[in-house]
Amino acid sequence: MAARAMWKGVIRFESVKVPVKLYxxxxxxxxxxxxxxxxxxxxxxxxxxxxxxxxxxxxAETRRAYRTAEGSLVMFDKxxxxxxxxxxxxxxxxxxxxxxxxxxxxxxxxxxYLGPDGSDSLYFALAEALGRSGKEGLAHWVMRKxxxxxxxxxxxxxxxLMSLRHAEQVVPVDALEPPKGKALDAKELDMARQLxxxxxxxxxxxxxxxxxxxxxxxxxxxxxxxxxxxxxPIRRREATDDLAQALEASLKKERKRA
Amino acid sequence: xxxxxxxxRKAKRKTETKPKTEADSKDNTEQAQSKEKKRFHASGxxxxxxxxxxxxxxxxxxxxxxxxxxxxxxxxxxxxEGTPLARRYLCVKEDRVLDYDDxxxxxxVEKEKFVVVEDQELESLAPEQSQxxxxxxxxxxxxxxxxxxxxxxxxxxxxxxxxxxxxLAQSMQESKRAGIATxxxxxxxxxVAIIAxxxxxxxxxxxxxxxxxxxxxxxxxxxxxxxxxxxxxxxQAITALSEDGFARESLRDLHSQxxxxxxxxxxxRGEDVIALDAVDEADSSPEQGGEVIDLMQVLKQSLAExxxxxxxxxxxxxxxxxxxxxxxxxxxxxxxxxxxxRAELYTRAQKLKLAGxxxxxxxxxxxxxxxx
Numbered sequence: 201m202a203a204r205a206m207w208k209g210v211i212r213f214e215s216v217k218v219p220v221k222l223y224x225x226x227x228x229x230x231x232x233x234x235x236x237x238x239x240x241x242x243x244x245x246x247x248x249x250x251x252x253x254x255x256x257x258x259x260a261e262t263r264r265a266y267r268t269a270e271g272s273l274v275m276f277d278k279x280x281x282x283x284x285x286x287x288x289x290x291x292x293x294x295x296x297x298x299x300x301x302x303x304x305x306x307x308x309x310x311x312x313y314l315g316p317d318g319s320d321s322l323y324f325a326l327a328e329a330l331g332r333s334g335k336e337g338l339a340h341w342v343m344r345k346x347x348x349x350x351x352x353x354x355x356x357x358x359x360x361l362m363s364l365r366h367a368e369q370v371v372p373v374d375a376l377e378p379p380k381g382k383a384l385d386a387k388e389l390d391m392a393r394q395l396x397x398x399x400x401x402x403x404x405x406x407x408x409x410x411x412x413x414x415x416x417x418x419x420x421x422x423x424x425x426x427x428x429x430x431x432x433p434i435r436r437r438e439a440t441d442d443l444a445q446a447l448e449a450s451l452k453k454e455r456k457r458a
Numbered sequence: 459x460x461x462x463x464x465x466x467r468k469a470k471r472k473t474e475t476k477p478k479t480e481a482d483s484k485d486n487t488e489q490a491q492s493k494e495k496k497r498f499h500a501s502g503x504x505x506x507x508x509x510x511x512x513x514x515x516x517x518x519x520x521x522x523x524x525x526x527x528x529x530x531x532x533x534x535x536x537x538x539e540g541t542p543l544a545r546r547y548l549c550v551k552e553d554r555v556l557d558y559d560d561x562x563x564x565x566x567v568e569k570e571k572f573v574v575v576e577d578q579e580l581e582s583l584a585p586e587q588s589q590x591x592x593x594x595x596x597x598x599x600x601x602x603x604x605x606x607x608x609x610x611x612x613x614x615x616x617x618x619x620x621x622x623x624x625x626l627a628q629s630m631q632e633s634k635r636a637g638i639a640t641x642x643x644x645x646x647x648x649x650v651a652i653i654a655x656x657x658x659x660x661x662x663x664x665x666x667x668x669x670x671x672x673x674x675x676x677x678x679x680x681x682x683x684x685x686x687x688x689x690x691x692x693x694q695a696i697t698a699l700s701e702d703g704f705a706r707e708s709l710r711d712l713h714s715q716x717x718x719x720x721x722x723x724x725x726x727r728g729e730d731v732i733a734l735d736a737v738d739e740a741d742s743s744p745e746q747g748g749e750v751i752d753l754m755q756v757l758k759q760s761l762a763e764x765x766x767x768x769x770x771x772x773x774x775x776x777x778x779x780x781x782x783x784x785x786x787x788x789x790x791x792x793x794x795x796x797x798x799x800r801a802e803l804y805t806r807a808q809k810l811k812l813a814g815x816x817x818x819x820x821x822x823x824x825x826x827x828x829x830x
Contacts, residue, residue, distance in 0.1 A: 202676075202677045203675040203676055203677075213699055216691070223671070225605060225670060226605075226669055226670055227670075227671055228669070229666070229668060230646065232565075233563040233565050234564050235561050236561065236562050236563070236574065237560060237562075238559075238560050238562045239549075239560070240551070241564060241574060242550065243550070243564075243570075243572075244547040244549060244550070244556060244561065246545060246547055247546060247548050247555075248535050248543035248544070248546075249543060250543055250544075251541075251543075252541060254555060257543055261537060261538060262535045262536065263535075263538065264533040264535060265533060265535075265540060266533055267534055272725070272733055273534070273732040274721040274724050274725050274730055274731055274732075275540050275730035275731075276720075280720070285713070286713055294699065295699075296701045297700045298701060298702075299703075302702075302704060303704065305607040305662060308604055308608075311604070313673065313676055315676050315678055316678075320679050321684050321685060322684075324682050325684035325685065325692055326692060328684055328692075332689070333697065333700075335696055337696075337699075349709055355604075355605055356673060358676075362605075365526060366530075366709055366710060367706045367707065367708075367709040368714070369526050369527045369528070370525070370526060370527075371612070371754065371757065372706075373655050373660075375754065376612070376656075376754075376757055376758060376761055377758065378627065378657025378658050379614075379615055379624055379657070379762065380762075384621070384628060388625055389625065392513075392625055392626065392628075393632060396596045396629060396630060396633045399595055399596050400596045400597070401595050401597060402601060403601040403638065405666070405667040408640060408649045408666060409667075410647045410649075410668075412587070412647030415583040416575075419583060420565045420567065423575070424567050424573050429579055431578050432582040432585050436509070436519070437512070437517050439517060439519050439622070440517050440518065440622055443621060446514065447515075447516060453515070
């Protein structure tokens with residue numbers, strides 16, 4: 201089935217302008233449930249309740265408030281919030297070009313494929329230029345009243361935009377301290393590295409399937425037909441006491457398999 | 459998604475007339491945080507998932523915490539007078555507010571006919587995977603296409619088991635390999651790449667292949683040979699704009715900053731401000747905004763000590779010697795409480811319903827909590 205474009209924009213840098221269409225590169229495959237009232241299994245309705253009165257407040261009568269660090273609230277009305285929204289437009293502005301992987305997976309949020317919008321030749325020229333330069337563009341755009349930052353890159357030769365998380369949303373590893381302790385045993389480290397080496401393989405995403413989703417759907421089907429479903433209690437595995445011994449045994453087991 | 463809380467989120471999106479983002483997973487972190495919050499006890503934030511990493515025959519207990527924070531600003535919904543509202547579920551027939559205990563999760567098999575599914579049933583669909591991340595494969599991190607990466611979680615040692623954690627982190631880091639596994643968290647299966655960096659293990663969830671669209675679906679026009687001069691101009695422009703890297707600063711959320719600036723401006727003028735005292739009961743509702751738990755603090759603490767076993771934990775998890783000694787350190791005495799921010803102390807005071815908490819200074823809160 202052909203994908204439908206979700207937005208149109210124009211990639212711009214220096215004097216370059218390339219009109220493109222955005223397509224979501226991902227699709228939702230989750231099993232969706234609804235919340236029901238336990239008593240009669242009727243779907244529930246969600247509402248905003250005033251805790252003092254216990255009454256639902258209609259959406260039109262609500263306002264938004266910002267909570268300060270001290271806990272006070274500053275209220276905003278709709279017009280004020282709208283005034284703070286970013287100016288919309290069609291520009292996908294590339295502010296700089298970076299070496300590949302300068303922006304790494306930590307920042308990645310959602311991928312969008314880009315297709316041509318009107319001019320095929322400009323589109324393919326962009327793909328070619330990105331390929332030749334080997335760079336990624338750092339992009340800014342406003343889509344549906346929301347500002348985005350993203351990486352303009354190639355995916356299998358096709359231009360794509362990877363939207364990125366904002367700086368405030370990514371916890372820097374540098375700010376954290378790893379667990380500390382005595383120097384690790386050299387022999388144990390060596391065994392662990394050997395074990396990693398024995399388990400090394402290429403990454404093939406097609407090898408993995410969401411089998412659990414299938415099982416959830418089977419469970420639903422079984423229950424629909426009125427079958428009884430057995431529930432197995434979950435027990436957690438115990439931590440290893442003797443690391444060296446466990447590593448040695450693991451290596452032995454892997455060697456046998458090989 | 460089978461998670462009850464995620465169903466709530468779906469419902470939330472429906473009633474709020476926020477501009478609909480196509481991004482289903484976009485606000486998951488935010489949700490993850492509120493999920494987490496819902497489960498918080500006075501003893502501190504609980505991880506999103508607790509389980510065991512198995513590596514060969516080595517097993518080590520770990521906790522998962524989000525590595526992403528929610529958006530810097532999340533606005534709360536209030537009524538005309540500024541009373542913070544709580545998100546609740548109503549029985550349509552009886553027109554009354556339901557407790558969370560009155561809710562079940564159902565899958566619509568035909569119009570208005572639902573099959574109810576319990577949490578335990580979902581968990582028992584994959585008993586091993588619900589509690590175990592089995593590292594059976596290690597790959598070169600650069601082999602994983604960016605398109606698969608979804609969201610990051612930090613893994614911290616649990617039950618005081620630190621040595622095995624350090625050993626795995628260090629050996630993976632030195633081998634420059636990421637471990638690949640699948641596991642089940644809150645009713646959903648995840649494919650993950652476990653990455654070791656700076657001695658810390660991180661789980662990056664990856665999309666399953668069928669969650670990524672193929673390029674064939676785009677119906678792209680056949681490639682044409684673009685004009686050589688045009689390509690040259692573009693390459694020159696790319697070179698002109700080239701930089702070696704980017705400053706973290708450049709990825710800041712400007713919209714949120716503008717909002718905060720505007721809020722502060724109004725605060726200084728005393729315009730539309732509801733003072734702290736009046737807001738006292740504000741976030742007694744777990745579903746509301748008002749995120750005050752400091753993720754950083756939680757991460758630092760759990761990395762340092764490994765969350766010790768809870769006193770009421772199942773007897774099948776025998777505490778190790780390290781765990782015993784670290785447990786003493788987390789008793790909630792005044793010294794520990796002093797490490798917390800006032801906002802966090804305030805939340806705890808709220809949970810314990812300490813009287814007069816909104817007027818207390820940080821020191822007073824510490825004292826009141828230590829004696830609680």
